[in-house]
Amino acid sequence: MERVTRADVAREAGLAPSTVSLILNGRGRQVKISEATIARVERIARELNYIPNAAARSLRSGNSHLIALLMAELPDDPFVPVVHTVLTTAMIEIQRRGYLLVPLFQSSDDPSDAEVIRSVMGDTQLAGVIRETTSDERFSSTLLWNMGIPVVGMSMIEADDSADGAALVRIDESAGVAAIIRRTDLPSGEAAHAVFIAGPNTNHSRQNPVLARFGDRARMISLPDWDEATAYQAAFTLLSQDPRLELVCVADDSQAPGVIAAARDLDIPVPERLSVLGFGNQEPRSGERLGLTTVEWPLREMTRLAVQEVIAAIESPSPGAVGRVRTLPTSPVWRTSVRAR
Numbered sequence: 001m002e003r004v005t006r007a008d009v010a011r012e013a014g015l016a017p018s019t020v021s022l023i024l025n026g027r028g029r030q031v032k033i034s035e036a037t038i039a040r041v042e043r044i045a046r047e048l049n050y051i052p053n054a055a056a057r058s059l060r061s062g063n064s065h066l067i068a069l070l071m072a073e074l075p076d077d078p079f080v081p082v083v084h085t086v087l088t089t090a091m092i093e094i095q096r097r098g099y100l101l102v103p104l105f106q107s108s109d110d111p112s113d114a115e116v117i118r119s120v121m122g123d124t125q126l127a128g129v130i131r132e133t134t135s136d137e138r139f140s141s142t143l144l145w146n147m148g149i150p151v152v153g154m155s156m157i158e159a160d161d162s163a164d165g166a167a168l169v170r171i172d173e174s175a176g177v178a179a180i181i182r183r184t185d186l187p188s189g190e191a192a193h194a195v196f197i198a199g200p201n202t203n204h205s206r207q208n209p210v211l212a213r214f215g216d217r218a219r220m221i222s223l224p225d226w227d228e229a230t231a232y233q234a235a236f237t238l239l240s241q242d243p244r245l246e247l248v249c250v251a252d253d254s255q256a257p258g259v260i261a262a263a264r265d266l267d268i269p270v271p272e273r274l275s276v277l278g279f280g281n282q283e284p285r286s287g288e289r290l291g292l293t294t295v296e297w298p299l300r301e302m303t304r305l306a307v308q309e310v311i312a313a314i315e316s317p318s319p320g321a322v323g324r325v326r327t328l329p330t331s332p333v334w335r336t337s338v339r340a341r
Helices: 006-013 017-024 035-047 054-061 081-096 111-123 174-183 208-217 228-241 253-265 284-290 299-315
Strands: 066-071 100-105 128-132 151-155 167-172 193-198 218-222 245-250 275-277 294-296 324-329 331-333
Touching (some): 006 017, 006 035, 066 081, 081 299, 128 299, 151 299, 174 208, 174 275, 174 331, 193 228, 208 218, 228 245, 228 253, 245 253, 253 284, 299 324
Parallel strands (some): 151 167, 167 324
């Protein structure tokens, strides 16, 4: 099916294309076209399912309503809670404000992949960009900023104080973990051991409160994936080898079922003998079923705030202003897998 054009609307209305363009651009009343003619053209446009060419309209007006969300490598499963939460929140919040989302992922470390993103973003008229800062791409301060496109950084983890763009929205990972660790009651007290089980990447800081409290009685291990089965094997080995291991923290809630299952199979009661602490609260119903004490990762709030910041920079630009840093704390979600004082 061919796309309906303004010429088609003009032909159906029996008017000059220039007259129809004035009406569909919202300038009909300004140039004194009659209300009856305006109403007739608008009715015909609806009946023909005429859709304005957004690219042409943005070129005429100098305005764009496209906001890009640049994220790091897309995981094998795009429906994992973290990606799903950020993408859907960004899409809803951006569309609610009258803009449209353009999601972009850096799919590899290959320089050619970065060039593809540069090309797309350089050739597409964008109103603004939200850059999730775990991406290796840092051209926002050069290519995009030099083009006058507002860029807002968005960090899911703890980040430096500097905003490389109009603003930076970041998360304080340690706050929620520290709040739980302060209230954790372990059978052996100061003699207890702890372990932090990370996944394939360790660029986060959520382990710091655990390592700070337990010192040389704590260790951190990194697993090759986030699978429950892998966490089970690691926890089973650790618990079998160390009778003083009384706190297991995981970098993501997805690992916690494996740890709890390992404790059960070793007849180690949770939380009487072993406390298990998760992180994320991205699947709260699963956490509730397990009784998992965890940490709320405010990804929705982070994304909403990043959208607010980029739209504020688009609609009320402040050239030369120093980008502000907004920090959101994590918070404890107490259930029953950690024994509290």
